Amino acid sequence: MFTRFNTGAAALAAVALSGTLAAQTAWAENAVSIGFQQEPTTLDPTSDATAAIDGIVTHNVLESLTTVNEAGEVFPDLAESWTISDDGLTYVFTLRQGVKYHDGTDFDAEDVKFSYDRAMAEDSENPTKDIFKPIAAVEITGPHEITMKLNNKDAFFLFNIARGDASIVAPESVDANKTAPIGTGPYRFDGWTRGDRLTLVKNPDHRDADKVAMDKVTFRFISDPAAASAALLAGELDAFPGFPAPEMLPQFEADPRFVVVVGSTEGEVILAMNNAKPPFDNLQVRRAISHAIDRGAIIDGAMYGRATPIGSFYPPHGPAYVDLTGQYPHDVAKAREMFEAEGVSGSTMTLRVPPFPYAMRSAEIIQAQLAEAGIDAKVENVEWGFWLDEIYKKQNYDMTIIAHTSPNDMRNFARGKSYFYGFEDPEFTALWDSISTEADDAKRTSLLQDGQKYLAENAIHGFLFQLPQLGVYDARLQGYWSSSPVLFEPLSNLSWTQ
């Protein structure tokens, strides 16, 4: 029951860039060095919500039954093919044969059942248990055939089981996956020096091994943007997807050695309001806050113009997107009037901000904008652990700023009052139920549009912008994704141009 958040945390400590570690000639030996801002907490995507785990392990070391491409389309992976019954409730997967885990054991239907039963168990640690909720039973119907029965139709089912949360693990090796994951993927886990780097090496026994160009992939964990920039310029890193400092990009754009890629993510950045707590339980107050916010200035000031504004909770690149950014035009006088009418003018609100550059910078601007409208917002920069505990779990906050990076996460509004939004409306819950069970694309699109309009109409949160995927890459590197429809990205397509 956990939404993933972009945790591109800017730690204060600059990472020391040791000269002796530099100049590993990645170019020559078909290796690549990739910079990550966030270091994974563990290496098991089925037990921890940290997004960096998926970025490294999912579909590289561990595989799932299905996979997703950059456009968000579903493809077979460990399941070779599948059939769906007419009522949409029974899925029969034909599994790939001859697949072996990195430790030499065989992959079969038993492993699939084990993995799903483990994720669905009462005491499961799985961070996204609700994607397994529709599953009534997982049955082995042949040595290489699995049948899943659903309780209700789920339009996102095949997409969801591509996620790291639904990785297929082996009962023999599952316990060690947190530190040394063993899967069936094109890369094997090689080593992890905490605080510094993690290496993967090519799995020569993988079915697609002849198409995998990079023999070795090194992930370096550098949280400080200035240090990351220095490492790129020094040639220590070949790629930095999710670069945290948009203001540093012009430097790389001007340098022919690098390519700057601006893509999209599923991350809606919102000014979340605690709907369970006065005055945010008052629709007029929430609307007034929406009027007080100037998205243009936030995007310009916090993201240096590199983000798309959103007026509701759905990514602008998605097929069902409706532009609702005009619903509450920036109007200080109107906001001020509305605050006065509701008797909250001049009151103090806290804005507790997690330690990510996009959030901290937006907070400073929003604070100034609310001040103009007569609200005194106190900004508190808090640690990520504190944020998860106090805000996410205990709902102890007025307002916060956060990017929701999971796909299809409009479901958050149907999670009830125990979710940190403090929001519940049977009308929306019913709407989400019909969205998630609607199999017809056109009908689902129309329902998703209703959902966006509902959220904007009720101004549940201040909807700010879609988090961009800002990547800096060596100009000779190819085969990476510019956009992130999911939290993982396959490394098997990476290669050097001649």
Add this chain to the structure above:
Amino acid sequence: MNARLPVNILIGAALVAVVMFAALLSAIWTPYPYAGIDVANKFAAPSGAHWLGTDQLGRDLVSQLMAAAGNSMGVAVVAVGIGCSIGTALGLLAAAKGGWIEELIMRLSDLGFAFPALLFAIMLAAAFGPSLSMVVIAIAFINIPTFARVTRAAANQIWRREYVFAARAAGMSTFAISRDHILPNIAAPVIVQATIEFAVAILVEAALSYLGLGAQPPEPSWGRMLAEAQTLMYLAPQLAVWPGLCIVTAVLGFGLLGDGLRDISDPRLARRRPA
């Protein structure tokens, strides 16, 4: 003492005067509100409207530097003030009482000295959350042993003077002697020390705010401005230059002033100086 004032005093005093003036003025006037955001006007070049231009959020640089000077001086005055008061009182007590009390105070001072200031500040920030108040407490704390030592050493000399013996013979209490005879005579070294500690306090505040442990947004601070300018070096290097220059000016000013004052107040150095 009819010699001209040493050059370092003159330069130091001039630099300090500039910073002090900016700091005091910022309390009643800055060209713009220091936190006034105007994103459309970011990275503006110096002009009549914005003398040093604007930063990444369109905030006026002069206003921010002035308000930061106010903050920096405020922290230094309060922190050194507290450290000096407590430290001097302890030093006077040690010199007056002698014996085990003196031993205890001096050994505790050694303990205080052993504590690196930055480490102590980081510890406080971790325990109570980062804020300027924590910076003040940290700087005040590390100042106590310094002033206790300086005071005790100077006071011990005065206690051996004849007029102190006379006052004692006349039945004056230890407290009254410390207040009326010792304190006025040790004022010079304490003031010199305070001036030097000012420079240290400004540096520590800037360092802690740079690390995110001091001033929190939108509170202005030279250190925080430097930290924010770090990733902007390519786009707008001037944003790092100005707060850097301000820190140098303030620290150099108090440093030179303190050194100069020590020179003229130290009789051994004064005698060596040609007439």
